[in-house]
Amino acid sequence: MWPWVLQRVTGILILGLIGLHFWVTHYAVPSVTFGGVVDRLRLPIWFHFDLALLAVILYHALNGVRTVVLDFNIGRRKAVFLDWGLVAFGVALLAFGSWALLPFRH
Amino acid sequence: MITFIRKSLEEIGRNQRVGMWAWVMQRITGVLLALYLILHVIVISTSQQGTATFDWLASSLQSPGWLLLDVALLIGVVFHGLNGIRIIAVDFGAMARAQKAWLYAMAAVGLVLVAAGIWGILPKIVGHAL
Numbered sequence: 001m002w003p004w005v006l007q008r009v010t011g012i013l014i015l016g017l018i019g020l021h022f023w024v025t026h027y028a029v030p031s032v033t034f035g036g037v038v039d040r041l042r043l044p045i046w047f048h049f050d051l052a053l054l055a056v057i058l059y060h061a062l063n064g065v066r067t068v069v070l071d072f073n074i075g076r077r078k079a080v081f082l083d084w085g086l087v088a089f090g091v092a093l094l095a096f097g098s099w100a101l102l103p104f105r106h
Numbered sequence: 107m108i109t110f111i112r113k114s115l116e117e118i119g120r121n122q123r124v125g126m127w128a129w130v131m132q133r134i135t136g137v138l139l140a141l142y143l144i145l146h147v148i149v150i151s152t153s154q155q156g157t158a159t160f161d162w163l164a165s166s167l168q169s170p171g172w173l174l175l176d177v178a179l180l181i182g183v184v185f186h187g188l189n190g191i192r193i194i195a196v197d198f199g200a201m202a203r204a205q206k207a208w209l210y211a212m213a214a215v216g217l218v219l220v221a222a223g224i225w226g227i228l229p230k231i232v233g234h235a236l
Contacts, residue, residue, distance in 0.1 A: 008197070011190045018183070026226070032164045034157040054147070061140040068133050072107055093147060100151035 003063050010060040017053050034104070041104045054097045062086040128189050128209060135186040142179060170231045180223040188212040188219075 024046075029036045041047045066086055070079060149167070153160050166172075192208040 008190075008194050011187075012194070015187050015191070018187075031168070034153065034160045034164075037153075057143060061136075061143055064136045065140055068137060072110055093144065096151065097147045100147060100153055103153040103156075 003066075007060060007063055007067070010056050010063075013056055014053075014060055017049075017056065021050075021053055037104045041101065047101060047105065050101060051094075051098060055094055058090045058094055062090050125206075125209070128192070132186060132189050132193070135182045138182055139186060142182075168230060173227050173231050176227055177220075177224060180227075181220055184216045184219045184223075188216050 024040060025032060029040075041050070063086075066082060069082055074082065149163065152163050189212060192212050195208055
């Protein structure tokens, strides 16, 4: 029930956030450059925006993959393994993404 | 799993409804976009290799081949997003009878968004060739 609701809530949220992300990275600046990203992330709100966007998309993407895999009737044991695997992967990619943004802040 | 795929394909063949195709495409684009997300974060992580490496990669990705893949990405994102809106509308029940109307409305909006994207990308592809 809750994953179903959250998939829809995050889906709508992502439509708006990704539109904004696309605008600031491809329309507000002529091209993507290291210096350009530094200029944008100088404002802490954009740094937090990027992290929040990554977190929300990770939830939506991994919950989506979970839905697709569960439709193959993999059984309860494998389903539990899948859930924890996806959580671990999500946390790891969020940490990796945060690490990737650090050089722009120095 | 092979059986599931075969049965799914038979199901699609039997009822040639657009809704069924939309359901299949939502899953295919979803998995592809999840894979793109990983690739996107890896590309951004070249920031750790320094300014020169990051800028070199960013400009390399402006070659015509990658820009064409950007168009494919745009089509995938626009389809997944708009079909997602249609799914939510249909979920609310009131729209169930208008399911196909939603599909065609979303197709119209999608074509406009993709055209706007190509309008932005095309000069870069042409500029590269000149």
